[in-house]
Amino acid sequence: GAGVSQSPSNKVTEKGKDVELRCDPISGHTALYWYRQSLGQGLEFLIYFQGNSAPDKSGLPSDRFSAERTGGSVSTLTIQRTQQEDSAVYLCASSSLDTQYFGPGTRLTVL
Amino acid sequence: ELKVEQNPLFLSMQEGKNYTIYCNYSTTSDRLYWYRQDPGKSLESLFVLLSNGAVKQEGRLMASLDTKARLSTLHITAAVHDLSATYFCAVDTVQGDNDMRFGAGTRLTVKP
Numbered sequence: 001g002a003g004v005s006q007s008p009s010n011k012v013t014e015k016g017k018d019v020e021l022r023c024d025p026i027s028g029h030t031a032l033y034w035y036r037q038s039l040g041q042g043l044e045f046l047i048y049f050q051g052n053s054a055p056d057k058s059g060l061p062s063d064r065f066s067a068e069r070t071g072g073s074v075s076t077l078t079i080q081r082t083q084q085e086d087s088a089v090y091l092c093a094s095s096s097l098d099t100q101y102f103g104p105g106t107r108l109t110v111l
Numbered sequence: 112e113l114k115v116e117q118n119p120l121f122l123s124m125q126e127g128k129n130y131t132i133y134c135n136y137s138t139t140s141d142r143l144y145w146y147r148q149d150p151g152k153s154l155e156s157l158f159v160l161l162s163n164g165a166v167k168q169e170g171r172l173m174a175s176l177d178t179k180a181r182l183s184t185l186h187i188t189a190a191v192h193d194l195s196a197t198y199f200c201a202v203d204t205v206q207g208d209n210d211m212r213f214g215a216g217t218r219l220t221v222k223p
Contacts, residue, residue: 035213042199042215043154091153098142098161100201100211102154 002026004103006092012109013082021077021106025094032075033100034067035091043091049075082110113138115202117214125222127189132217134183134200142203143176143183144211147196154199158185190221 005024013019025032034046045059049069060066064082069075079086087110093100114137124130134143142161146154158167160176160183167174171194173186183200197218201211 033211043201043213045212093154098159099144099156100154101156102146104153 004092004094004101006090006103006106008106009104010107010109012111014111015084016081018078018080019082019108021079021090021092021108023075023077023092023094023103025073025075025092026096026101027073029094029096029101030072031095031100032069033093033095034075034077035093036061036088037091037105038088046077046090079108082108084110086110113140113202113212115200115212115214117198117200117217119217120215121218121220123220123222124187124190126191129189130187132185132187132198132200132219134185134202134214136181136183136202138181140178140181140202144201145174145183145185146199146201146213148199148216149196157198187219190219192221192223195219195221 004026007022011019030051032049035043036046037043047060047067048056064080067075067077087108089105089107091105092103116135118133144159145157147157148154158174160174163178165176171188176183197216199213199216201213203211
């Protein structure tokens with residue numbers, strides 16, 4: 001079956017612009033996660049959605065970051081007024097039971 | 112706040128050798144996960160350890176979990192070049208919640 005998909009795969013933007021990153025989870029998965037991975041670094045948790053519960057936003061680094069999940073499926077991560085330090089790979093994952101399945105990521109470059 | 116620490120962060124080993132990667136975590140959890148990431152790729156699930164004393168093996172990799180010590184190990188037996196990758200452990204923050212935190216990763220290089 002189809003795995004987790006993310007779009008775009010690459011995004012180059014100018015400092016100060018807003019960007020939207022999209023995640024399509026595996027159908028039926030109730031949990032969805034966003035992580036950020038800087039070059040050569042580990043995964044930094046950003047936000048977690050579980051069913052209809054309020055999302056865990058504790059990992060969002062600033063108020064420039066926000067995410068929503070519509071209809072319990074597709075999620076969009078929005079970064080406003082991008083900064084150079086926002087450059088990273090943004091990974092989305094979904095799960096239904098014990099295992100998270102990761103998407104291919106969106107590589108964001110802020111010039 | 113849950114902290115997950117891996118060591119070593121970098122590991123260079125020769126083919127045929129054995130080695131162990133360690134993952135320590137700071138709060139009570141009985142679910143631990145190991146992932147593999149190849150350069151430029153996303154993460155691939157390797158093992159899910161769900162209880163104290165759990166041991167799982169796949170090929171040359173074996174993972175174990177000691178929830179009392181808050182420690183998991185990933186043991187590599189007779190390493191081969193194809194095992195070169197970055198390995199991450201991850202721990203649930205709340206039992207059954209599927210909200211996980213990751214270690215920094217261990218970058219493994221296996222040399223001929």
